[in-house]
Amino acid sequence: VEEDGSYTVDLDITDLTDGDLDIVVTGTDNNGNPVTGTGTDELDAVPSEITVETDVDNTGPNITVTGDTTDIPPGSELEVTITDQNGNTVTTTAIVEEDGSYTVTDLDITDLTDGDLDITVTGTDNNGNPVTGTGTDELDAVPSEITVETEVDNTGPSITVTGDTTDIPPGSELEVTITDQNGNTVTTTAIVEEDGSYTVTDLDITDLTDGDLDITVTGTDNNGNPVTGRGTDELDAVPSEITVETEVDNAGPTIDVTGDTTDIPVGSELVVTITDQEGNTVTTTAIVEEDGSY
Incomplete structure (x- = not known):
């Protein structure tokens, strides 16, 4: 206590937890009686954080979400939300353990659509401030x-x-x-x-x-x-057809056979048969040209 009655303390509070602080100052007055003064303040020295790690099991399908928290009280409830690319969501809660970790195991995500997933974990830190952690993963449960x-x-x-x-x-x-x-x-x-x-x-x-x-x-x-x-x-839109034109050279004797084809592949082999009135035959082949002729 100074001559003017004031006092000052610069105290290291590294070991204290973020949040409300109660300050109590005690002394003894001139009559030997105890005297107490109280005050309050707030400590917010530790940055709050939630980490998010995920593992999708497409055979379920389900998702496991784990992570760690900083500056969030043990026993706190976290809200865990999984959102698909169409905006559909599945939500559950997780509890912060003594070591700051949390776990959601095998959360059913059957109702979500295949594709990208956004994972959001929210909670409240020791100062009452909201804290959010985010992660991403992919769901591929449905065979395309x-x-x-x-x-x-x-x-x-x-x-x-x-x-x-x-x-x-x-x-x-x-x-x-x-x-x-x-x-x-x-x-x-x-x-x-x-x-x-x-x-x-x-x-x-x-x-x-x-x-x-x-x-x-x-x-x-x-x-x-x-x-x-x-x-x-x-x-089978085009009617198939083979036209036949002939010219006999009696001096040979030989015969020329020509014609056009419709709906027959270029390069195909045609069988050409000449039959006389007594049933005798001469047979050869012809190839369909690019223009359909032979």
Whole structure:
């Protein structure tokens, strides 16, 4: 106590916990009686923090969330929220242990959509201030798939392609490609509906060649991975035909046979047979040229 009755103490309080402080000053007056003075203050020396570590089990699917806290009282309740890319959430709580750690084990996230997950853990520090820790992970529990069904209208000719998707976001664009046996293609797009279905109606395939068709539908799943669905069909829009023109050289005798083909592949081998009135035959082959002639 100074001459003017004042006093000062500069005391190290490193070992005290953040939060409210009660200050008690005691002494003895001139009559020998005890005297006490009290005050309050607040200590906020330690930065508050929540760390977040996660482990997703896609077979559940479930998630385990662990971490450590700083400046949050043991026994405090933390709120743990898992949010998928569509804004769907699963929420639970965890308790801060004596060593500051917390654990949420095998939290069911069946109702969340595959893709990126945001994990948020919130609590309150020793000073009553909110504290938030964040983390990210990825869910890939649902196998992605595109089914392909087709119907060819040879009178068009056109093709209708329909199907269903799994684990592909509604509104996504799919690429639909029709390829004929010569490698010619017709490509369009389709949009994934809310129920996962898609439809391409009466796609013009006039430029494709009759025969087998390969149909490929590609997209991207909720995890950003490519997905492909395949189907097959057959185009038979062009009536097939072989015209025959002949010229006999009696001096030989020989015969020239020429003509044109429709809907027969270039390079195909034709069998040419000459038969007389008595049933005798001469047979040879001819090759279909680029222009369809032989």
